[in-house]
Amino acid sequence: MARAPKAGTPAVERDYAELRSLLLAPEQSRLEQLQEQVEHLDLNAHNLNRVLPEAIALRGETDHRLTHALTPHVSEALGVSVRKRPHMIVDAIAPIMMPAIRQAIANALRSMVQSLNQTIEHSLSIRSMQWRLEALRTGKPFAEIVLLHTLCYRVEQVFLIHTQTGLLLAHAAGDAVAVQDQTLVSGMLSAIRSFVQDSFGATPDQALNTLQVGDLTVWIEQGSSAILAAVIRGTPPEIFHVHLQDTLDRIHAEHSDALTRFSGDAAPFTGTTPLLEACLRTQFETRRRAIAPMTWGLLAASIVGAGWWGLSAFQDHQHWQAYLDRLASEPGLVVTSTHSAGTRYVLTGLRDPLAADPDVLLQGSGVAADRVEAKWSPYYALDAAFTLKRAGIVLSPPDTVRLTLEGPRLTATGAATAEWIRQSRPLARLLPGITEYDDRRLVAQSLEALVQRMAGVWILFQQGTATIQSPEQLQGVRRISALLYQLDDMARLSGATVMLEITGQTDVVGRSSRNQRLSEDRARSVLEALHPATFSAITFHARGIGPAAETSPSLGAATLPQDRRVSFQATVHPAS
The missing domain is CATH 3.30.450.70 (Beta-Lactamase)
Incomplete structure (x- = not known):
């Protein structure tokens, strides 16, 4: 806006000032506005966006300082962009790089194959x-x-x-x-x-x-x-x-x-x-060449090697088959499956604990032990030999007992104690393959043996006495008691009854009537000492017979100690 003339100014100057104000007022106002913009210039983005591209282009034509200044920032921005969006770079360079990569790989492979073919073709000759x-x-x-x-x-x-x-x-x-x-x-x-x-x-x-x-x-x-x-x-x-x-x-x-x-x-x-x-x-070169001697040599070596390998494989198979046949012939061994795993043989089967050891059989078969992997599962074989052997191990019979097997029937014969007979019966029925156990002949022979042993035992008395006092007499009573206990057990096991006759005797010294009473007293003394009530399967009978029939009265005082004895005779009555 034009300035008004000051008061007190001469009239001419006032006129000139007023004329200038009328003529130059718009231009003066515009100049003042421009001066104000220059003095208060604001370089904001809105003002720069119109001239920035042209300014960069002009600056780049004069020197490279702008390039040097922008290079670190552009590189950093590119690195950040690649890390955040790698697919963008891949998509950008893939159309250019992939054909070049494929062509380079194809050329390299073609050259390698060509060189390899020539090298192999000319590698087995004298030349x-x-x-x-x-x-x-x-x-x-x-x-x-x-x-x-x-x-x-x-x-x-x-x-x-x-x-x-x-x-x-x-x-x-x-x-x-x-x-x-x-x-x-x-x-x-x-x-x-x-x-x-x-x-x-x-x-x-x-x-x-x-x-x-x-x-x-x-x-x-x-x-x-x-x-x-x-x-x-x-x-x-x-x-x-x-x-x-x-x-x-x-x-x-x-x-x-x-x-x-x-x-x-x-x-x-x-x-x-x-x-x-x-x-x-x-x-x-395309001309045909004769096969090199080295080629023939390698071919012959390959044939010999293949033949040797085939022969070795055949022999290994024969040895393996022979080993399998040996296992099949052994009782208690059952092969369920076999197969090969590389150079190893895998075998599965069943083995009775009493059967032969497969590792021992393998030692003489020609098959290396480290080439066989065997998996044996335990089982009980029902072969007669194994059943009888297993019965001997489980029952542990004494030397006087003999076990025999007829089919599923196990028979025990001989003589044994009542305790062994009692324990063997439940065990025998638990044996695999045994359905029947027969020990009747064993019991009968045991009873017979006890009866025979009792017949050979005497209790001797002093002349004219019927009481049991001496150590020898007491030992004789104990011996007879032990035999009676066994006889009672054996009789009860077999269901039989035993009749024991106790016979007292005297020598010829004295009157017959007195000797008869003395012999009866001696028999009753022994009976009382044996406590007959403790034996349920034995019936006792005591009697006296006076002097022995074979003793001659003419001997007089020259009598024998066995003439003054008490003897025992048992009779077995089997169960009806």
Whole structure:
């Protein structure tokens, strides 16, 4: 807004001031506003977004300080982005990297297979041994030596070079070929070609076509606008010249405009790479060779080894089958299943505790013990031999008892104590395979033996006495009591009854009537000493018979001690 003239100003000045205010008031107001904006400039995002892209572009054209300043921040931002969203980078580079990776892997595998095939083909011959010595002498890999001796030719590199400038347009190289700087190589070829033409005064149609460099040969095909140079190892056929010339003619036909307008940019000639790669040919010797002696040797060794292995396997099988037959023939061993697990045999079966030890049988079978894994489960075999042997172990009979087996019936004969007979009966019925136990003849023989033993026991008395006082008499009573206890037990076990007759005797001294009473008294004394009530299966009868019938009265005082005895006679009545 225009300023008003001050009071007291001369009239002319006031007029001029008023005129200026009328004429310049709008411009003056605008200038004041601009001055205020400049003095209070606010560089906010809204003001910068209109000029920032152009400012960055202009700054980047002058120097690289902006690039250096932004590089750390852009790198850090890219790293954070990759860590947070790795799939974004993968999706971005996958279309570019995956074809290159696939092509690299395919080339590597193709080269490896080719080298492996050649190495295997030439590894079993006398000549291959010479090549191995050559490889050791020269320090080169064996595969490379094989390649050198079996290769007819191989096109390792192909260069497409512009005729006028000598610059490289395109290049192709084979797998496993050490590629130098292609631009440098193409420049050297152009220089050599120009040197030959200048030095020998050759006309344009008389150019360098072949160049020999050590083991390599360079074939050069001339064209109006381009040159095709092939680096070859070996000796290719002459018809390969035709293929190179056809390839060069096709390049001229398809890229004539690009060749004419070429100014140093080789990008338009990228499409010629497949044509150059088609020139990378390889040819090996195809003539048939006789089988190497080493091959025959290895073949014979393989046949002998296979035969030996087959014979060993057959013998192992025979030994194993013989061992199985041996197990099958042994009582108490039952093989349920067998199978092979690699070089080991696995066997399962049943084994009676009384059967032969399978490990002992294995020792003489020819089968190594560490090759057999046996799993035996216990069971009771019902063979007569095992049943009878098991009965002998369980019952433990005395030497006077004999056990016999007839089918499922176990019979005990001989003589044994009543206690053993009593214990053997329940045990015999628990034996596997035994359904009946017969010890009747055993009991009868035991009773008979006891009866015989009692008949041989006497109790002697002093002359004229009927009382039991001396130690010998008491010992005789105890002996008879022990036999009676056994006899009573045996009788009760068999269900029989026993009648024991106690007979007292005297010598011939004295009257007959007195001797009869004395003998009866002696029998009753012994009966009382035996306590007959304690024997339930025995009936006692005491009697006196006076002097023994065989004693002669004429002997007088010369009597024998056994004439004054008490004897015992038992009679067994079996159960009805």
